[in-house]
Amino acid sequence: MPVTQFNTPERYEYQTGFLANLETEAIKGALPIGQNSPQKCPYGLYAEKISGTAFTAPRWENQQTWVYRIIPSAAHGSFQPVSSDDRLKPKFNQIPTQLRWDPFDIAAEVDWLNGLHMVAGSGDPALKNGVAYYIYGATKSMDQKTAMYNADGDMLVVPQTGALDIRTEMGRLLVRPNEICVLPRGIRYRVDLVDDAPIRGYILEIYNGHFQLPELGPIGSNCLANPRDFQAPVAAYEHDSASSWTVFNKFCGQLFSSVQTHTPFDVVAWEGRYYPYKYDLGRFNTIGTISYDHPDPSLNTVLTCTTTAHPGTAIADFVIFPPRWLVAEDTFRPPSYHRNCMSEFMGLIQGSYIAKDGGKGGFQAAGASLHNCMSSHGPDAEAFNKASNEDLVPVKVGVGSMAFMFESCYMVGITDWGLKACQKVQEGYSTESWGGLKDHFCPPTSTD
Numbered sequence: 001m002p003v004t005q006f007n008t009p010e011r012y013e014y015q016t017g018f019l020a021n022l023e024t025e026a027i028k029g030a031l032p033i034g035q036n037s038p039q040k041c042p043y044g045l046y047a048e049k050i051s052g053t054a055f056t057a058p059r060w061e062n063q064q065t066w067v068y069r070i071i072p073s074a075a076h077g078s079f080q081p082v083s084s085d086d087r088l089k090p091k092f093n094q095i096p097t098q099l100r101w102d103p104f105d106i107a108a109e110v111d112w113l114n115g116l117h118m119v120a121g122s123g124d125p126a127l128k129n130g131v132a133y134y135i136y137g138a139t140k141s142m143d144q145k146t147a148m149y150n151a152d153g154d155m156l157v158v159p160q161t162g163a164l165d166i167r168t169e170m171g172r173l174l175v176r177p178n179e180i181c182v183l184p185r186g187i188r189y190r191v192d193l194v195d196d197a198p199i200r201g202y203i204l205e206i207y208n209g210h211f212q213l214p215e216l217g218p219i220g221s222n223c224l225a226n227p228r229d230f231q232a233p234v235a236a237y238e239h240d241s242a243s244s245w246t247v248f249n250k251f252c253g254q255l256f257s258s259v260q261t262h263t264p265f266d267v268v269a270w271e272g273r274y275y276p277y278k279y280d281l282g283r284f285n286t287i288g289t290i291s292y293d294h295p296d297p298s299l300n301t302v303l304t305c306t307t308t309a310h311p312g313t314a315i316a317d318f319v320i321f322p323p324r325w326l327v328a329e330d331t332f333r334p335p336s337y338h339r340n341c342m343s344e345f346m347g348l349i350q351g352s353y354i355a356k357d358g359g360k361g362g363f364q365a366a367g368a369s370l371h372n373c374m375s376s377h378g379p380d381a382e383a384f385n386k387a388s389n390e391d392l393v394p395v396k397v398g399v400g401s402m403a404f405m406f407e408s409c410y411m412v413g414i415t416d417w418g419l420k421a422c423q424k425v426q427e428g429y430s431t432e433s434w435g436g437l438k439d440h441f442c443p444p445t446s447t448d
């Protein structure tokens with residue numbers, strides 16, 4: 001069945017569709033009919049528009065949402081810097097060496113906000129150009145009178161351990177391992193744990209634009225991630241215009257906070273195309289060869305953010321490696337050795353990955369690897385020998401497994417935390433992986 005069987009049961013209801021113009025009201029009649037900004041909104045609500053794209057962006061990519069709320073979000077105190085630490089700042093060490101990380105730890109007594117660490121990235125949010133990759137880990141919910149928003153970019157969240165109960169301005173999302181969610185730039189949210197279970201995972205942040213579904217070309221009008229499987233929240237508000245709330249804002253990699261005397265989660269109704277959403281990776285319709293050779297992993301792209309200057313070249317692709325059948329004849333079935341002008345950051349939600357040793361010191365769940373721009377990589381010696389000699393019968397691989405890749409056109413640098421402070425970099429990864437490759441060259445014997 002193409003749906004993940006989750007340990008944590010669903011708690012909420014959703015609307016469906018990708019980049020659909022959705023509308024939802026927690027109280028019937030809260031949405032104005034036929035207009036966005038009447039002289040007086042229903043029930044004494046305020047109208048507020050959130051623009052996710054420039055007003056004049058082409059219609060196909062234009063994203064905005066009108067929210068109808070109890071108090072406008074503008075009613076808050078001034079923002080103050082929270083601290084001078086640089087765990088969210090895009091300061092990178094540029095190195096070409098292939099890197100792999102052991103599973104990242106979950107620090108004790110931290111919430112989502114304090115358990116975020118940028119591990120790698122490229123570019124500058126001030127110029128809306130680049131990407132950032134994070135590891136998150138938390139053992140407690142955010143304070144119930146707090147909210148977070150990110151002015152720097154959209155965040156694609158990939159849970160590895162534990163379910164996230166995310167309260168957003170647009171409503172609620174339950175996001176479990178093997179699901180992903182996208183939290184768009186500027187949308188207020190709070191992350192709670194489910195039954196106090198710790199959480200850990202990965203985040204892909206894009207400073208440019210927004211995620212799109214990849215073009216399907218000759219594949220046709222179905223397959224890969226289908227639009228109907230994306231789930232968006234329904235309006236769910238709370239009414240609190242009296243107590244003190246703190247709203248945190250990541251702005252150019254610096255954390256700020258401001259205080260307000262009303263809940264940010266007071267949206268009674270909304271309509272538009274700019275909203276958070278989630279997707280079950282188990283619903284991905286995987287495509288592959290039924291003849292020979294190994295197609296490029298772009299065939300497994302769930303979401304992409306493309307450059308406008310070079311169509312087909314992604315600021316970031318989110319690619320997955322789900323359970324699938326391998327049937328190719330006379331074929332080396334794992335990925336081949338290659339160098340890529342794109343940078344490849346991989347993570348593992350669960351299970352093991354076909355081209356890598358999944359044991360201790362290998363590519364493990366909650367770990368990661370980075371093969372940077374034009375840095376050579378491919379199967380390690382053991383995987384090569386196995387795949388070169390196996391019987392090429394149909395085989396299902398990746399059962400109980402889900403690896404993924406953030407692939408970017410940028411050269412991806414590593415933060416000080418990613419390189420040193422996390423203490424997870426595997427020394428000698430490249431020599432251990434490829435240093436043992438043997439010379440099998442066997443030229444024809446001369447007949448002279």
Ligand SMILES: [Fe+2]
Pocket residue numbers: 335338340344371377
């Ligand atoms: Fe690769």
